[in-house]
Amino acid sequence: MPKSQVEPPSIVYSRLVRDYWLHGSEAALIAASDLGKKLVHDGLPPEDIGEFQQQALLALGQDLPAVPLTEVAAQLTPPLLEMLIAYGLAFREQIEQRYRHEIEQRLEQNHKMEALGTLAAGIAHDFNTILGVILGYAEMTLDLAPVGTPAQHNLQHILAATLRARDLVARILAFGRRSETRRVPVRIIHSLHEALAMLGVTLPPSVVLHIETTSSNLVVFADPSELQQLIIDLTINAVDAMNGCGVMTFRADTVTLALGQLSELPPGDYVRLRVCDTGCGIPRAVIDRIFEPFFTTKAVGRGSGLGLAVAYGIVQRMNGLIRVRSEPGQGAEFEIFCPRLGDLDESHEALH
Amino acid sequence: MAQILVIEDDKQFREMLAQMLEQAGHQVETAANGILGMAQFRQSPPDLVITDILMPEKDGIDVIIEMKREQDDIRIIAISGGRRNITPQFNLDSAGLIGVRQTLTKPFNRQQLLQAIQDALT
Missing domain, CATH: 3.30.565.10 (Histidine kinase-like ATPase, C-terminal domain)
Incomplete structure (x- = not known):
């Protein structure tokens, strides 16, 4: 397993600061920037990186006791700035992406609703008329069906189903009521x-x-x-x-x-x-x-x-x-x- | 029993309505749209008009306005199943604004129809 995956990020940062002090290398700054992005990716909250610099300076002092920390602290800010800037940009990008995703989902849902509302309202008139025909003929035929026969029973079910369909149309129409x-x-x-x-x-x-x-x-x-x-x-x-x-x-x-x-x-x-x-x-x-x-x-x-x-x-x-x-x-x-x-x-x- | 003019563009609904009204003892004339309905109305004035609202060529609202202009006390029942972006109730509210007292939302049952007729004629 690579070392960076098991080491706490504060230790990784301390090593970067040490490299920067010893070699002043661009590579250490690039690594600090990469670390900042990775911390966002790993979900580390901003408050958890506040102690990194102090820990890095302490570690540097322990490793290299001859280094006068109070004098060099100001020279060790570039890795900190690189990490914080990268962290800030990545953090902001992450939030924007999350909100964009949520808003897109909501918009898609709204479009579906509107499409359904338009469709439903468009067919409701015809559908209610058709239900009216079924209801009317079923009622008139029920008059002809002798009491207690299967025909009467079946017609009663047709009537009940028609009334259910009517209620369903009314509910679908609720989508098209925006203007009302x-x-x-x-x-x-x-x-x-x-x-x-x-x-x-x-x-x-x-x-x-x-x-x-x-x-x-x-x-x-x-x-x-x-x-x-x-x-x-x-x-x-x-x-x-x-x-x-x-x-x-x-x-x-x-x-x-x-x-x-x-x-x-x-x-x-x-x-x-x-x-x-x-x-x-x-x-x-x-x-x-x-x-x-x-x-x-x-x-x-x-x-x-x-x-x-x-x-x-x-x-x-x-x-x-x-x-x-x-x-x-x-x-x-x-x-x-x-x-x-x-x-x-x-x-x-x-x-x- | 009354002379009733039914104006409805849907053939099946129109025939069903006519049969139901005849079974209830009324005399029924039918028309398939507002223009034919107005012609029938002038030719043979009924006791009561039952008209759909949403119809091609001449809709029910125009029919009602024209009939009321020609015969102020004409009894009318407006029926509607709604239309694009508008519920049946909206159509019937419009009919109410121009003086129609009896309205029915499709689909309605026989008892509702006969009750509306009784209310319109009394």
């Missing part, structure tokens, strides 16, 4: 309570819901119905992941993001909503794909693969960010950031 959203100041807690009340009767009794909030006045700029839809989609997703039994926690608070803290969001105040469940978690292999339209891990017929994609689109329209953390078997946490509007008067009745 009416955004107003909304108290997120209000939307949360309303959405859960709507879901109330359909939620399994063995699912326990908790709501924790730091304030009742967390206001975002959103379409109230879309915000409800977002909460409903995340709740249904969590209930499915918990197989109808477990604890769901909604936590709403505010966070202040600094520049670059979340690469997709500008700095400022955000309302953060975290939706946690105690379900089966999300396998690592699929976690990057869960917001893609039509991606589902549920059995055929159980999920449309649209719930989380719709949720993603809604958060995008609120100029926010949705992300997920999960480990298999450890539940999942969806985290939503939306720009926060300032505190609003409680008497502001127009608010939702």
Whole structure:
């Protein structure tokens, strides 16, 4: 194994400084520059290289006791500068690459959403008309089918399937609604309570819901119905992941993001909503794909693969960010950031 | 029972609607687009018009405006399945703005249709 792979970087640097002192060679400076790049590649944080120079000087003093360190220290700065400059450039390049990759991923996701929205809205009219024909004839034929016969049973299934198809079209159409959203100041807690009340009767009794909030006045700029839809989609997703039994926690608070803290969001105040469940978690292999339209891990017929994609689109329209953390078997946490509007008067009745 | 004019460009939907209305005891005339619908409306004024919104040549909104201009108290039900980048509800909201009180989103079931007719005629 090459020596440089087993030696701590501070030792490698000390040797470079020694070489530079003894030979004053360009080679030592080039090696210092290479070391700087390698430290970034190895993931060494900037604070860990602060002691390198002092250690190198001490090592030099031990190896060559005759060298007057206090006098030569100033002459030994070139290797340090070479290493730090190379480190700084490589560090910056690494951050830019990482952000560029994340932003490209988000843009690609947005393009997919828009393409799907355009396609869906384009066919929705024809599709709804076709469903109308099926529904109408099935109903009229049901009149002719004697009670209790297989024909009646089969027609009832045709009707039920048609109604499912109608609901699916309505959900797909949610993608094409961008121009129709009416955004107003909304108290997120209000939307949360309303959405859960709507879901109330359909939620399994063995699912326990908790709501924790730091304030009742967390206001975002959103379409109230879309915000409800977002909460409903995340709740249904969590209930499915918990197989109808477990604890769901909604936590709403505010966070202040600094520049670059979340690469997709500008700095400022955000309302953060975290939706946690105690379900089966999300396998690592699929976690990057869960917001893609039509991606589902549920059995055929159980999920449309649209719930989380719709949720993603809604958060995008609120100029926010949705992300997920999960480990298999450890539940999942969806985290939503939306720009926060300032505190609003409680008497502001127009608010939702 | 009422005389109903159905204006709908989709042949299958139009025929289904006519059959459903006739079974419910109404007299039905049909037209395949807005231009033919207006001609039929003038030739034989109905008690009620059921019109699609998105149609080629002359859409339902134009049909409604023209009919209302010629007969202010005409009863109309607007139906829609949506269109590019616009949901059915948006189309029907537009119809509502020009004075249509009854609207149906495709696909609708028979009970919804018959209820809308009853509401429109009373």
